[in-house]
Amino acid sequence: MVLIQLRDICKSYPDGKYGRVDVLRGVCTEIESGEFVAVKGPSGSGKTTLLSMLGTLLTPDSGSYHLNGVDMLTPGIDRSPVRNRLTGFVFQDHRLMPQYTVLENILLPTLAYASETGEGDVEYAHALMTATGIARLSQQYPSEISGGEASRAAICRALIMKPLLLLADEPTAQLDRENAYQTTRLLSCLNDVYGTTVVMATHSDRISALAHRTLTLNNGILS
Numbered sequence: 407m408v409l410i411q412l413r414d415i416c417k418s419y420p421d422g423k424y425g426r427v428d429v430l431r432g433v434c435t436e437i438e439s440g441e442f443v444a445v446k447g448p449s450g451s452g453k454t455t456l457l458s459m460l461g462t463l464l465t466p467d468s469g470s471y472h473l474n475g476v477d478m479l480t481p482g483i484d485r486s487p488v489r490n491r492l493t494g495f496v497f498q499d500h501r502l503m504p505q506y507t508v509l510e511n512i513l514l515p516t517l518a519y520a521s522e523t524g525e526g527d528v529e530y531a532h533a534l535m536t537a538t539g540i541a542r543l544s545q546q547y548p549s550e551i552s553g554g555e556a557s558r559a560a561i562c563r564a565l566i567m568k569p570l571l572l573l574a575d576e577p578t579a580q581l582d583r584e585n586a587y588q589t590t591r592l593l594s595c596l597n598d599v600y601g602t603t604v605v606m607a608t609h610s611d612r613i614s615a616l617a618h619r620t621l622t623l624n625n626g627i628l629s
């Protein structure tokens with residue numbers, strides 16, 4: 407089943423006083439449910455722009471985007487339920503909240519829907535921490551854990567709402583080679599176990615080799 411369908415997606419940004427820079431120049435692609443896709447391209451090629459658009463954090467100038475059969479660019483559509491329930495985002499810097507424990511950070515997205523976190527959410531958070539090897543760190547604060555562990559916590563937080571789509575924007579950019587490889591292996595394993603579709607931006611061949619398929623952004627075109 408097709409999860410993501412992009413047609414002729416264009417996005418430009420203002421550049422200087424009057425000019426514009428075209429970052430996406432007619433991106434067309436389809437991604438099947440359950441795939442693990444790497445998006446490669448050098449720095450500045452538009453990977454973050456593309457992933458932000460897929461996560462509905464950014465609206466393209468033109469084109470069409472269907473996620474799970476729903477037209478994401480319908481004017482006036484409330485995209486926040488999609489953002490919160492269908493997609494999970496792992497950022498380049500993990501963006502954990504320093505004042506909360508690892509467990510509390512992972513549970514934060516659940517609070518958008520209820521004033522209290524449910525029993526089931528806590529159980530699922532523990533299952534995710536076990537799956538990612540950070541169960542013993544649940545009561546630690548972000549300042550007390552390593553970069554690789556923080557990435558794992560950020561992945562758990564992105565998965566807590568059981569999204570159909572996990573968007574990972576160079577999630578290993580801040581990690582050393584071994585941790586970067588292990589974190590990506592973990593994404594691959596979660597993709598297998600939970601069936602979550604993963605789209606991951608990277609500029610590393612070693613990392614993209616772990617994906618089922620690699621798409622490359624070049625001059626604003628994805629191929």
Ligand code: ADP
Pocket residue numbers: 419420427429447448449450451452453454455456
């Ligand atoms: P990547 O993630 O591959 O490094 P980005 O999507 O971050 O690429 O950026 C692509 C291009 O768009 C870069 O030239 C960048 O400077 C430019 N760009 C990104 N975001 C903005 C913005 N908000 N305003 C202006 N230019 C931007």
Ligand code: MG
Pocket residue numbers: 453454455575576
């Ligand atoms: Mg980027």
